[in-house]
Amino acid sequence: MRPTVHDIAAAAGVSLATVDRVLNQRAGVRKVTRDRVEQAIERIGYVRDVAAANLAKSRKYPFVFILPSGDNSFMRGLEAEVHAAMARGPLERMVISIVKVPAFDAEALVAALDEVRATAPAGVAVVAVESPEVIAAVNRLRADRIPVVTLVSDLAGSARDHFAGVDNVAAGRTAASLLGRFLGGRPGPIAVLAGSMLVRDHRERLDGFRAVMDEDFPGHTLLPVIEGQDDPVLTEKLVGEALAASPGTVGIYSLGAGNRGLIAALKQRKDAPPVCVIAHELTRHTRAALNEGLIDAVLNQDAGHEVRSAVRVLKAKADGAAVIGAQERIYIDIFLKDNLPFDEG
CATH class of the missing domain: 1.10.260.40 (lambda repressor-like DNA-binding domains)
Known part of the structure; x- marks a missing residue:
């Protein structure tokens, strides 16, 4: 016994x-x-048997998701997946809430993490901005035995429990392989569009992209990174200026989520030579651009899988149960206009 x-x-x-x-x-x-x-x-x-004990006590799990505000299409899709988890919450004894902070704002994120910590939730999932202050705030949560999952963008050096997201270095390497092969030896510089280099996922994608371009396609120069803050108006302006300053640009790697501004800038180049474009995240905007030939390929991460993974891990940590690594692995999908999934919306 x-x-x-x-x-x-x-x-x-x-x-x-x-x-x-x-x-x-x-x-x-x-x-x-x-x-x-x-x-x-x-x-x-x-x-x-913590899970059984919690069930017997009818324990509720208060989980908090801290997400960037703004009209970033991918983040709003991620938020929709959190709302779907909230709808399932009562069946799984979860009470999920959402806190929004300005995108790429480390100071606001620290304040949100500390405010959430004061409520002693059962777990926190956060889209991280990398800074010493944010790392310290996450570590304060962990010191209080509150599980933390980083979502989409990781936080190196922190005591977080788990990262729910793709391997962003591999994503950048994949983007470079696609772009280099699509160009087929056509010479010319490559433009890189990011949201902000303050987030780890953007830096890791750039590291992977640059490594493969240097190794396999050394004939291409990478232009200075354009940081559009995922703002469509700012991104359109900056991309337009960069392409005007470097009219021989043959490729663009959009490693963030500022694709609406990028697409608007590309549509302004009516008589200019075409550029090969690799972007991230399948939204209605990138889907339309794939079909129009403005974007050549989109690398996508499943936001629903990421949210479900975060919830599973937080619940396992709250129960003292094991996390199944294979179940929580997030894969990189590659979409061309030829293999787009059925559009349900």
């Missing part, structure tokens, strides 16, 4: 109430007594 809490109490010479306080990490137990209970747990091999 598996050891029970009664066995722990007998082995440690304490009451069941004391055992319960130790198991649930509540105050009111002296260190010497807590140590005696923990030693008894280890000695008799007690393994707690």
